[in-house]
Amino acid sequence: MDKLDVKLWTLAAKGQIVPDRSLLKTPEQIKAIQESADLNTAVLDHVAAHIRKGMSTEEIDRLVYDYTTQHGGIPAPLNYQGFPKSVCTSVNNVICHGIPDENEILKEGDIINVDVSTILNGYYSDASRMFTIGQISPEAEKLVRVTKECVELGLKAAKPWGHLGDIAYAINTHARQNGFSVVEDIGGHGIGLEFHEDPYVSYVTPKGSEMVLVPGMMFTIEPMINEGSPEFYIDEGNGWTVYTIDDGLSAQIEYMVLITENGVEVMTK
Ligand code: MF3
Ligand code: CO
Numbered sequence: 001m002d003k004l005d006v007k008l009w010t011l012a013a014k015g016q017i018v019p020d021r022s023l024l025k026t027p028e029q030i031k032a033i034q035e036s037a038d039l040n041t042a043v044l045d046h047v048a049a050h051i052r053k054g055m056s057t058e059e060i061d062r063l064v065y066d067y068t069t070q071h072g073g074i075p076a077p078l079n080y081q082g083f084p085k086s087v088c089t090s091v092n093n094v095i096c097h098g099i100p101d102e103n104e105i106l107k108e109g110d111i112i113n114v115d116v117s118t119i120l121n122g123y124y125s126d127a128s129r130m131f132t133i134g135q136i137s138p139e140a141e142k143l144v145r146v147t148k149e150c151v152e153l154g155l156k157a158a159k160p161w162g163h164l165g166d167i168a169y170a171i172n173t174h175a176r177q178n179g180f181s182v183v184e185d186i187g188g189h190g191i192g193l194e195f196h197e198d199p200y201v202s203y204v205t206p207k208g209s210e211m212v213l214v215p216g217m218m219f220t221i222e223p224m225i226n227e228g229s230p231e232f233y234i235d236e237g238n239g240w241t242v243y244t245i246d247d248g249l250s251a252q253i254e255y256m257v258l259i260t261e262n263g264v265e266v267m268t269k
Helices: 003-013 027-050 057-070 138-157 164-177
Strands: 088-091 094-096 111-120 123-132 188-190 197-201 218-221 224-226 232-234 242-244 250-252 255-259 264-268
Touching: 027 057, 027 111, 027 123, 027 255, 027 264, 057 088, 057 111, 094 111, 094 224, 094 250, 111 138, 111 250, 123 138, 123 250, 123 255, 123 264, 138 164, 138 218, 138 224, 138 250, 138 255, 164 197, 164 218, 197 218
Parallel strands: none
Antiparallel strands: 088 094, 088 111, 094 242, 111 123, 188 197, 188 218, 218 255, 224 250, 232 242, 255 264
């Protein structure tokens, strides 16, 4: 048992949820995962440079597939548990896991989340951004702005030896103060060696609850913020796409982060 084991064991004995040592990335792993994350950011930048009114979400899929593979990577969503495309594109009332479609054309006033996940040399990275098409409504503008603020506040609340719940509390509080709701039962996840690792990251849990944040932990901060009801349903036809139950708008922004000795680092956003 080394010093860290003793510290984790002591916390566990006090009833805290602590990560398994296998969830704490080594410096070598962090370096390799950061290379994957850098490609992931470049893919998002590539989408940002080309997304426009009149484009189909299928074209976004092609941008992501071509750029990723031309740079030696593999789009992580492609064939992941049967997901048919290289990226998730979630427009307006779609909360997440929208499937790119040649018949879905971006139009003035749309808001869209583009969720890019990359495998490079076997290492995984994941981040998503919101894009707005032309002139959007003031309510949509506020939703996108508040979602960004939520993620930034969540990031600020992430501290070594703090808790995952601190992040959730910061996010949920800000969303609700602005009259919005946070989706429950769909959350973030550990990442790096696999696409989805422990822990599951909720954005509705209380401050001081859930897993202790230990240096070397890597996970996503990716709250889904709804204009109206937080309730959702999943498309029965494709088994993936998640819609708001009330047809209200939903926004999501995802950062992939690393807990360090001194704080937190964003690996891709
Ligand atoms: N990037 C999504 C996430 O944060 C990926 C969902 S799985 C997929 O978990 F197959 F839809 F890509
Ligand atoms: Co993710």
